[in-house]
Amino acid sequence: MDWGMANRMARLIQPDGRCMFLPIDHGYFQGPTRNLEQPAKTIEPLLPYADALFVTRGVVRSAIDPAMDKPVILRVSGGTSMVGADLANEGITTSIEEAIRLNVSAIGISVFIGTEYEKESLLNLSKLVDEGEKYGIPVMAVTAVGKELDKRDSRYLALCCRICSELGARVVKTYWCDDGFDKVVSGCTVPVVMAGGPQADTEREVLEFVHDGIQNGSIGINLGRNIWQSEFPVPMIRALKHIVHGNGTVNEAQEIFDSVKAANGKVAALPA
Numbered sequence: 314m315d316w317g318m319a320n321r322m323a324r325l326i327q328p329d330g331r332c333m334f335l336p337i338d339h340g341y342f343q344g345p346t347r348n349l350e351q352p353a354k355t356i357e358p359l360l361p362y363a364d365a366l367f368v369t370r371g372v373v374r375s376a377i378d379p380a381m382d383k384p385v386i387l388r389v390s391g392g393t394s395m396v397g398a399d400l401a402n403e404g405i406t407t408s409i410e411e412a413i414r415l416n417v418s419a420i421g422i423s424v425f426i427g428t429e430y431e432k433e434s435l436l437n438l439s440k441l442v443d444e445g446e447k448y449g450i451p452v453m454a455v456t457a458v459g460k461e462l463d464k465r466d467s468r469y470l471a472l473c474c475r476i477c478s479e480l481g482a483r484v485v486k487t488y489w490c491d492d493g494f495d496k497v498v499s500g501c502t503v504p505v506v507m508a509g510g511p512q513a514d515t516e517r518e519v520l521e522f523v524h525d526g527i528q529n530g531s532i533g534i535n536l537g538r539n540i541w542q543s544e545f546p547v548p549m550i551r552a553l554k555h556i557v558h559g560n561g562t563v564n565e566a567q568e569i570f571d572s573v574k575a576a577n578g579k580v581a582a583l584p585a
């Protein structure tokens with residue numbers, strides 16, 4: 314691995330081999346989704362606990378202080394919306410020159426395997442890998458399911474993750490699943506991080522699945538809505554950090570959640 318690539322990967326994946334990415338890219342197809350109406354306000358109390366931000370160039374420029382010391386993973390795919398014909402019909406939205414100009418540590422793109430746009434999204438990933446490798450910028454592939462959340466089973470996710478790593482992604486972001494997640498991770502030749510999906514019913518459910526995913530080989534999380542749509546975002550991110558970087562148990566994480574919540578109340582990540 315060339316120095317630039319190795320340096321960027323080291324900024325993203327911490328010395329303990331784990332990572333906590335905070336995604337705030339949802340607006341690129343969801344618009345001003347709940348609690349992310351004003352991204353700068355949402356991330357302010359959360360940023361100290363995150364290892365990197367996953368974000369589009371529009372939000373980087375409008376909401377992120379250039380003096381921020383956290384690495385940026387730039388979302389560079391899009392072109393669809395919740396109200397459009399098909400979320401899978403994404404293209405590459407941002408050039409590699411723009412990624413270099415923004416001094417990002419990685420670029421991220423969704424692939425939609427099993428859809429009408431499978432080939433196009435996989436060729437977009439391959440093209441992006443070619444561009445990224447030229448300049449030492451790692452690509453994070455996102456195994457997206459669009460609105461079909463029931464697709465999240467281990468056979469499908471293992472297929473997706475392996476294909477992304479075969480095409481050259483340096484990191485793959487996928488969903489956790491309760492049966493066979495170890496096979497999803499072991500079948501992928503690069504590190505796997507977990508997305509969260511829509512908000513779960515309870516905070517404990519999130520702590521449980523993240524703990525299980527880490528036990529089964531995932532190196533970390535890229536969790537958005539289950540943090541910043543929680544009623545208690547700061548207690549949530551601190552509890553998750555204990556699992557990811559502290560090798561903590563679910564009970565320990567729950568105790569952190571409860572005590573930070575009791576001490577700080579909601580610690581608004583919500584726009585005023």
Ligand code: 5RP
Nearest residue numbers: 336508509510535536537538
């Ligand atoms: C949106 C994304 C998000 O980064 C990803 O889904 C993680 O966020 P969440 O935990 O809210 O699902 O890729 O397309």
